[in-house]
Amino acid sequence: MNTYHVVITFVTWFVLCFFVALNGGYLLLNLFSLRALHKRGQEQFLGDLPRAYSGLEPPVSILVPAYNEEATIAASIRSMLQLTYAEFEIVIINDGSKDATLDVLKREFALLPFPEAYRRTIPTKEVRQIYRSTRYPNVRVIDKVNGGKADSLNAGINASRYPLFCGVDADSILQRDSLAKVTEPFLRDPTMVATGGTVRVANGCEVSGGFLTKVGLPRSPLALFQVVEYLRAFLFGRLGWSALNGMLIISGAFGIFRKDAVVLAGGYRPDTIGEDMELVVRMHRTLRAKRQPYRIEFVPDPVCWTEAPEDLATLKNQRVRWQRGLAESLSANWGLMCSRNGGVAGWVAFPFMLFFEWLGPVIELGGYIFMVFAFLTGAISWEAFGAFLFVALGLGILLSASGLLLEEMSFHLYPRGKQLLMLGLVVILENFGYRQLNTWWRLVGLWRWARGKESTWGAMKRKGIGEEAAGVPPPSA
Numbered sequence: 001m002n003t004y005h006v007v008i009t010f011v012t013w014f015v016l017c018f019f020v021a022l023n024g025g026y027l028l029l030n031l032f033s034l035r036a037l038h039k040r041g042q043e044q045f046l047g048d049l050p051r052a053y054s055g056l057e058p059p060v061s062i063l064v065p066a067y068n069e070e071a072t073i074a075a076s077i078r079s080m081l082q083l084t085y086a087e088f089e090i091v092i093i094n095d096g097s098k099d100a101t102l103d104v105l106k107r108e109f110a111l112l113p114f115p116e117a118y119r120r121t122i123p124t125k126e127v128r129q130i131y132r133s134t135r136y137p138n139v140r141v142i143d144k145v146n147g148g149k150a151d152s153l154n155a156g157i158n159a160s161r162y163p164l165f166c167g168v169d170a171d172s173i174l175q176r177d178s179l180a181k182v183t184e185p186f187l188r189d190p191t192m193v194a195t196g197g198t199v200r201v202a203n204g205c206e207v208s209g210g211f212l213t214k215v216g217l218p219r220s221p222l223a224l225f226q227v228v229e230y231l232r233a234f235l236f237g238r239l240g241w242s243a244l245n246g247m248l249i250i251s252g253a254f255g256i257f258r259k260d261a262v263v264l265a266g267g268y269r270p271d272t273i274g275e276d277m278e279l280v281v282r283m284h285r286t287l288r289a290k291r292q293p294y295r296i297e298f299v300p301d302p303v304c305w306t307e308a309p310e311d312l313a314t315l316k317n318q319r320v321r322w323q324r325g326l327a328e329s330l331s332a333n334w335g336l337m338c339s340r341n342g343g344v345a346g347w348v349a350f351p352f353m354l355f356f357e358w359l360g361p362v363i364e365l366g367g368y369i370f371m372v373f374a375f376l377t378g379a380i381s382w383e384a385f386g387a388f389l390f391v392a393l394g395l396g397i398l399l400s401a402s403g404l405l406l407e408e409m410s411f412h413l414y415p416r417g418k419q420l421l422m423l424g425l426v427v428i429l430e431n432f433g434y435r436q437l438n439t440w441w442r443l444v445g446l447w448r449w450a451r452g453k454e455s456t457w458g459a460m461k462r463k464g465i466g467e468e469a470a471g472v473p474p475p476s477a
Contacts, residue, residue, distance in 0.1 A: 008379050015367035016384075016391055022356050022364075023395035029240025030402050036243045037300060037410050056187055059087035060179060060256065061165040063156030065149045066105075067095040069170040072307065074108040076170050079211055081136060085179040089138045091156045092170075096125075096146025105141050109133040114140070122154040122267035130159070149252070150268035150275035157259060157267060165262075167276070169253040171307050173202060173212050178303035182256050185297045193261040193283060194296045196250035198234045200413070201227045202305035212305050215413050217422060220310040225430045227308075228423060232403035235300065235410075242298035246349035248284065248329075250296070252276035254304035261287070261294070272332065274325015281329050284345040285336040300410065316441050323361070323445025330358055361442040367392070368436060393431050400427040 062080055066073050073092070080090050094102045105111055114132035125147035133139035144155055153167055164186065168174065182197045203218035218224055241247040250257075255276065262268075265286045268275045280296065287294045309315040330353060336346045337354070367388075375385040404423055407413065414420055 008374060011370060012374070012380055012384055012388075015363070015371060016387060018363050018367065019388070019391040019395070022360065023391065023399060025352060025356065026236065026240075026399050027395070027402070030236040030399070030406075031240075032243040033236035033239040033406060036239055037406060040300065041410070057086045057180065057183055058164050058186060059089075059162040060085065060183060061156070061160035061162045061259075062088055062090045062179075063153055063160065063165050063167050064090065064092045064170050065095055065152035065156070065167075066092055066097060066101050066170040067146070067149070067152075068097045068099045068101060070097075070100045070104050072171045073101055074104055075207060076168075076172055077105075077109065077139070079173045079207075080168070081139070082176055082211055083174060083179045084176045085183075087162075088179060089140065089161060090136075091159055092139070092141045093152040093156045094141060094143045095148070095152040096144065102141070102143060106131070109139055109141075110135040111141055116140075116159075119158055121158050121263055124151050124155040124158065124270075127155060148270050148275075150270040150272065153275070154267045154270070157262065160259065163259055164256055165259055166254070166256045167252060168304070169306060172199070172253050173207060173305045174254070175212065175303050175305075178254070178301075181301050181303055182254070182299045185295070185299065186256075186258070189295055189297075191293045191295050192297060193258045193287070193294045194250055194255060194280065195299055196238065196247070196255040196297075197299050197303040198301060199230060199251050199253045199304045199306055201230055201308045203308050203310065205305060217414065217419055218308070218310070222312070222315060223308045223310050224422070224426050225434045226315075228400050228403065228426050228430055230308075231407050232400055234298075235403050235406045238298045239300050241349055242296070244344045244348065245295055246344035247296050247298055248281050248345065248349050248353060249277045250280050250298075251304075253306050269332070272325065272328040273321055274329050277325055278329040278332060281333040281336060281345075281350075285333050285339075288336070288339065288341045288343060288346065291341060316444075319438055319441040320445040320448065323442040324449045326353070326358055327446060327449040330354055358446070361439050361446055364439045365436070365443055368439075396431045396435060397428055400430065 064073075064076065064080075069076075077090060077092065092105060094105065110133055111131035112134055113129055116130045116132075118127055118130065125145040127142055127144045129143045131141040131143065133141075140159070142155055142159055144152070156167075157165060164183065166179065166182070178197060182195050185195050186192045201218065201223060202212065203220065203223040204216040205212050206214035206216065217227065238247055238249065252275065257279075261283060262279065265279065265283045268279055269282075272278045283294075283296070309318055330350070336342055337350050339346045342350070371380070371385060371388045374380040375382070401424075404427055408420070414423060
């Protein structure tokens with residue numbers, strides 16, 4: 001065998017082993033998720049008994065960073081006001097919006113300037129004014145100079161009054177019992193420092209008065225693909241890691257944190273674009289270095305609905321940003337990698353994210369190009385190419401199908417046969433083009449991070465959630 005054939009054989013086996021390890025790892029997480037859901041189903045019997053409040057719920061500050069959110073901010077805040085929870089406040093942080101976000105807030109919630117002490121526990125951009133709602137005593141608005149989402153959350157932490165805070169995206173809608181569900185782990189375990197809830201795609205759902213009244217599927221193919229993606233990412237991606245206490249990501253769309261643990265870690269880093277993941281990874285590193293017992297948990301119940309992009313440009317911008325955020329989070333916390341006291345987070349989750357999620361796009365896309373080229377030129381056999389198709393596409397379909405199966409077994413949010421048939425079709429179709437396109441966008445994100453280009457959020461094109469269905473016109477620009 002000459003050198004050429006040795007190289008071809010080595011690369012072929014490397015690509016095959018990578019896809020087997022990638023999909024095999026997620027299938028293993030799937031098993032942990034299945035076990036966690038089974039255990040939760042047994043505990044749910046008591047949780048479903050009628051009760052309003054136990055009287056032990058810790059008060060929560062809901063922090064809502066808002067930048068150019070005039071289309072969705074009023075509906076989001078109205079949904080939060082309907083939360084069934086004993087004691088909470090809503091702190092909206094207007095991060096120097098260039099549109100009518102602040103005007104919409106003033107009009108919808110009858111805001112007036114309120115002189116209030118502002119404690120700068122974490123440094124932030126200048127706060128221009130603090131407003132209080134004359135209609136809702138638990139609603140405040142902080143108007144500040146633009147500094148990004150992380151800076152806004154830090155400003156919200158400084159202004160918050162309660163020991164737990166909940167970061168919520170301004171384009172999201174929460175279910176009424178969502179806050180009660182994500183704070184439950186804090187009552188059960190005193191070492192709990194953070195919990196994250198499931199985020200679902202709201203496109204196609206009906207919203208009335210800021211409350212999601214009917215679950216539906218989006219008409220846009222891009223949004224449909226994201227429905228399956230979210231099922232896969234949350235129901236076994238995060239739930240599996242949560243069962244191992246190795247969860248490195250809590251979605252910025254909906255997560256609860258213990259304020260003192262976040263302040264101990266230094267708050268959100270304003271110079272990163274993936275501030276939600278970076279904070280969680282840094283909390284792992286900080287608490288493990290200090291040898292403090294802690295838990296970070298995922299709550300699988302569907303609790304938060306968010307608008308997914310329906311055009312390619314916005315979706316690409318989002319995925320490039322996510323990949324850059326991942327790269328920044330891992331590179332900034334390299335000390336956790338296989339550290340002496342790293343536990344599951346440092347010895348399993350961090351290396352997995354590093355190899356399969358951070359560097360994965362290079363190997364994935366390179367693998368697709370190499371295998372197709374090698375097959376067409378006769379460098380590899382049909383059997384080798386068939387094995388590649390099975391591990392790359394076949395196991396990918398199996399992973400997505402398992403996410404849909406977990407959803408059906410546990411929550412059954414899409415009860416109509418037509419909806420399930422549509423999602424089953426999407427499970428197959430997303431593996432032929434959509435996933436590869438995502439891999440390309442992730443590679444672009446990795447390239448931009450490697451070049452050290454300045455991180456920006458960019459403009460997110462939004463249609464607004466449910467305004468038409470609710471008969472509520474969008475606010476004027």
